[in-house]
Amino acid sequence: MGGIVLDENPVRPTAVEVAAEGLLDVAAEVVAVPVWPADTAAEAVQAPASGADPDDGAGGSGPWIGPGGAELVDALGLDPLWLMERENASGRAGEIVSIPIFDEGRGASSADGETDVTRVLLVGLGDGSPASYRKAGAALARAVRGVNRLSTTVAAGAEDDSCVRAFVEGVVLATFSLGTFRSKPGKPPLITLVLAGLGEPASETVRKATTVASASWYARELVHMPSNVKDPAWLAERAEEIGHAHGMDVYVRDEKKLAAEGFGGLVAVGMGSSRPPRLIALRYEPPGAPADVPHVVLAGKGITFDSGGLSLKKSDPMATMKTDMSGAAVVMGVLSAVRELGVAVRVTGLVAAAENMPGRSAQRPSDVIMQYDGTTVEVLNTDAEGRLVLADAIAYAVAELEPSVVVDVATLTGAAATALGRSHAALYSTDDTLADDLLRAGEESGERMWRLPLVDDYRQALKSEVADIGHIDTAKMGGGSIIGALFLERFAKDVPWAHLDIAGVGRADKNRAELVKGGTAFGVRALLTWLESHPAK
Template identity: 50%
Template sequence: MPAPELLDPPSSSWSLRPDPLADVLADLDPTDLVLAVPVHAGGLPSGEDVAAVLQVVGLDVSEVQAAHEPSSEAGAVTRLQLVPGERAARTVLLVGLGDGAPDALRTAGAALGRAGRGRTSLVVAVSGLSAEGQAALVEGIALGGFTSPRWLGTDAKPASRPAAEVTLAGEFDEVVCSRAVTRARATMLARNLAVVPSNTKNPAWMAAQARVVGRRAGLDVKVWSERELKAEGFGGILAVGAGSATPPRLVQLAHVPAGATATTPHVVLVGKGITFDTGGLDIKPAEGMLAMKTDMSGSAIVLAVLEACAILDLPVRVTGLLALAENAVSGSAYRPSDVLTMYGGRTVEIGNTDAEGRIVMADALAYADAHLEPDVLLDIATLTGAARVALGRSMAPVYATDDALSDALVAAGRATGELLWPFPLVDDYRFALDSEVADVNHIAGTPVGAGSITAALFLREFVGERRWAHLDIAGVGRSDVDRGLLTKGGTGFGARLLLTWLEEMS
């Protein structure tokens, strides 16, 4: 059955109205309108702003405070259902803003986005926010209103959609809010692609989606077929995909800003694109496969970021590489103890076929180092269970070859709520990747623990002398809950972080 709106996630139309609230509401149909009013620390203030907002819909601020005692906790919602009549709205939401910091505003926005699902109009009457606060609130509303696509029969009820229109009533910066919506939509696109069932989503299908996205965004797109991968020596990608009936692909997308010169910064982003991971001959237990349709999240994030770079017109050259393969079980599957010749000629001994992500990534990184001349090379991947064990599902480890790069990524993560924690590239563990029969073993043959670190050390073997960073999003790339900004399935973690980092770089 056809996939629903995957490349165009349903989203609200947005408008900014600095006019008096009464005038804003007068232009909207009150019957399906939700008005959001902020609750600051200590409850509803008696100041003119909130009092005037409530007065527009016939409410007295002191009476509302006494009768409902609305919570100021970030994201807490007190719903007031008003008696129909001449009122300008039928539903008022008192939403807690917590301490007013960006994280709290993002949480409050997500609660409003969820509350507005299926409604015609959501009007948010908030004032006095910084640019960072405005962006956080908008991102929260957009992501809270998002729902994952579903593949339903013709008689099934579709999932709820975000509010048809979101109106920001107050002092909001149009550029700040527009860019925040673009970053949120990049996250939505990455989430949509991550949850596509793998009987639809294979390497060729992902390459086709990349062509569509690239064409509409004006990106240069190149796709390597299986034959071209063989001709050019991408031994890692070919080996991982050898067991599947659907051959692997490598996709390159390029955003080149107008007026780019030789001094324009160039960043290459590499995304892991395992469209389904059985573990190969080192097969996963059944329950371990259930989420493996999302194992291509890194490639989806890179694709979404490249499109957003074009929409935001970032003055940075950005190239994306999607390393796409399905890790399947068959007579042609690669084996433990195989020795692969990777792109560029280095040989790798296979220690476990379920550590396939670093193999396809290594080929793409080696190609980027040899041919693309990046100033910064960065990869993002649902790579190791060790990352999830170490940091859980709230933050991801970041590895980098210099502290300035690590610090910039951590700062971007803090600004977007996509938190990173710097992990070390421990050279004392490098010996564990030594192989007796090849240049390197792709997993630690000597038990040293630190599985996420040794995976990063393996990837470092293929980046040459480039400035390089690695984001291991195995823990944060998937969600088991449908709450706040998150929906079950792929999270799109990293899309907003990377766009913010790239904007700061420019």
Template identity: 50%
Template sequence: MPAEDLLAPTLPSWTAADGPLADVLADLDPTDLALVVGVVDGDGDGPWESRAHAALTEAGFAPDELAETHEPSTAAGATTTVRMPRGELPVRVLVLVGLGDAGPADLRAAGAAAGRATRGRAQVVALAPSSDEAGQAAFVEGAVLGGWAPARLTGGGWTSGSDVAGAVVLVDAEGDVVERAVRRARATLLARNLANTPSNIKNPAWMARQACTVASRAGLDVKVWDEKALAAGGFGGLLAVGGGSATPPRLVQLGYTPKGSDDSTPHVVLVGKGITFDSGGLQVKPAEGMLAMKTDMSGSAVVLAVLAACRELDVPVRVTGLLALAENMVDGAAYRPGDVVTHFGGTTTEIGNTDAEGRIVLADALAYADAELDPDVLVDIATLTGAARVALARSMAPVYATDGELSEELRAAGETAGETLWPFPLVQAYRQALESDVADINHIGPSVGGGSITAALFLREFVGERRWAHLDIAGPGRSDVDSGVHGKGGTGFGARLLLRWLEGLS
């Protein structure tokens, strides 16, 4: 396999064609050509949409005979693979994929199944499902994500986790819909590649270098604070969490400005947690709790991936990304329970547990964003608390917000992207659990439970009066299985959600 560029995941070339299907197939070499067609609950043409039935018939297939012989399941994501006799029909393999109720969620599952079923094919032609733009985009995003597998590190360096299809043509789809869907999915894969990189390779300085490379490729402004600049700037949270590591912390700022912007253009700041490995610090995690901790920087990976895609998606607002990067390790310089940390801007925090380090580095970045960047909206994303994972498991993430409209916008974007958010409350009565006898605030509130809520309340202390939202992706940020749209490992949850949200702002 060829060397893999982690910042440019290997994908098929995607194009859209107006059709008809028979003409598209006639122009391609059938030797290693797969045709993907959706099947649905019957509407008079068996499991076929009338359009699909007509297109197959015109291309030389016998759809009624196919349905009777193979009885394809119409359940979302179910696949039936039919091998075609050589030379008789213009394809080698026909993949019949269930579309379920043909809503976006089922179309995304169908696309993922189609992508998996056609991995490694030289050419793939898919008949776009009858749907609106959101549904067709969901199908494409699913196909891109399902057709990919995590990169592998071998003796020859990084290689693709699977042979992706060479080229995909989507028939009866709008070119712009396909192109934008592929770009959003590619952002998710970039975030996954970074999250899955082993922590003996990935440290704060390595992540900062990746951010500089992305900035160069995507036309972004970039600034990096090393440990000396962090000390000079008063970023005590990052320095405390990173103090026990042989690889010092970093703060990275990335900036995107759309063409034609002026002082009236809204400004969004995204902040990502970037703990490149989390041992728990002096309050060491149990061994099984450390196994997945290379993905504890997923928030920063998502923010980097979003910034990388802003220009090619023509996001209409200014976007600044902050990556708060540190490794939480153990040595004589590690921060201790009971220490008092001074954050950017002067707020002091009593350390209640060294394994609750993510909110400490985020506090520095949020305080900096509030004081120096003057955003209209401030959003952070982090694999922050086990409490969020216990509450909502792996399929959705809590969203906290100081503004109801902002919460609704993010949730709507999440539904469109297939990355579900669930509104959680900022319970003011729990704030007293964060009181400290020796500092402005304690960063954990063990006396009340609700660990995800108290973590959000802590972060709220650092955003001033800004419109702010916090996404706790500790659950959906990682997948334990290789299935559907997910490969095993980091999921990149939040990248497509945030891009959809940003695309809709003005």
């Protein structure tokens, strides 16, 4: 799916190949081998995985060189141990030692005899955990921008499939780049990654890893698209492309249908824009699934630009608001991958899309609107619009779609970022099993969450004198992320429900591990990991 939203020459995710051949038997200009710290080598490498004999200068008391190390020693006459000592290398996760091969006579010929290795990279793997492999993959990807082909045995030293998957995801995600609107693009990402020494048994693991990483890449493309291009109708067109590519039904409600059918939140938020709202539904049916297969509904906040409406934002925070549809991008990214991953349950993705602008017909603070389920809401701050569009989507799912579970994803509150920073999403849920499953999936995928409480005493903060409920904290109780979650919980009724507030983790201020500066599309990997393991009964 990567590249679907861009121009004729989009930047594509790194392609990944699996080869049974050795490190230097694969045509590549750069090669990379794994390194473990001395104090963890016994656990991470388990001795047989180490490709070098300590007597050859690739082991001993210092960091250990993994598979492919002995091959480099023999072919290139390198002394990796000395080189690492010179660089004060420790083998920590993500550490890269780069060794240029200057002497043509020492170059290693590739399998086709046409391309010589010009650079060797030693890649630190720390404790050998999936998180370390993901970090190492990301660091490796950043070290080889502009390289056409890289051969590596880093994954050949992995203890299990989860490490291989994490490494591939780290490489692909850290190469993310747009450059669509630049007249002079920068260095392109690595074009092809060859996993040497793995062979056919790893192919399925690698396929799933690239599918998940490409889904995240695609979601990032949606997030980063500027809002003069991206509006609700544009998102609907992208959804239709997903449906066409993956054999899914797609149904789009325009502003007329939304008004006629009672989607008061979406209509109200979109009134101030000349580009009207949409409710987009993508439906995935597992092949041959029985009628009683569980039905998961994912709802994403799709505010394609958030000016704050009449409760206008300040200029600095407004500048990042093209990313306020990150929840919608996550849902669309997930739906782009469920068929390829063989997800066994039915999945419907709902994208509640609107542009929040202060036009002459915009909703006003103190307006009262009616949500899809008939609940009346007093709107006291038009900059708290995401919960209004999500309330419609959740209420519609509960009333019409017979869901087994509903999960919504949104850049909902700055309070979530204040509480948890940039490393964990805020998770709320009415169901302990659902919460535990999502927390586990987040840990496995590297998208960590922290469960926060739905505090009963805080519900009074949503009381209204003129409507069934207010939509912001009028009692000045604090806990803004909790208040937002309590508002949404009302519309899920008795259906197991979870809410992911990704306001903190949905944007990155700088490159970090597999994340790149800007929108992160946080949640794609976690939700796909969860859906892959979701039982069909």
